[in-house]
Amino acid sequence: MRERLTTVTICVQQSQQAEIPAILMVITEAILACVEDHQNNPDVISAWLANKTQAHLALWIAKNLSCTAMIDRQLVGFSMASFTGEILLNYVHPKFHRQGIGTAMLELPRDCRRLKHLREYRHEQKTI
16 A cells, blocks of 8 residues: 655745744743653742743844744744754644655745744654
8 A cells, every 4th residue: 555645835934923822832832842861840830830921932033043843824833043053942733743844934034134024934853
């Protein structure tokens, strides 16, 4: 039997302040899914989530390069880099792992000067 390839279109765009609630949901779900790292220890999880607030995200988005990944108008990923190109955050909702989303977001800050002026790009990932 032949396996069927499907194409997923990932839209990566500059983060907007209005997206902060959805970004926080993605970050929280991604952190909660890291059971191997935090061993479901509530103190560790709380520490990891402590600075992931609306106020912090608003500041980070304003002062860094950040992007969100969308599939079918649903926010599924968030990435942030410094203006020197250092990756600061890269989160993908666990339901969308292994679809090239994290990689697509990491490609965006390679040319930081160009990113500052880029509104959106599309990345197609073929999955089995």
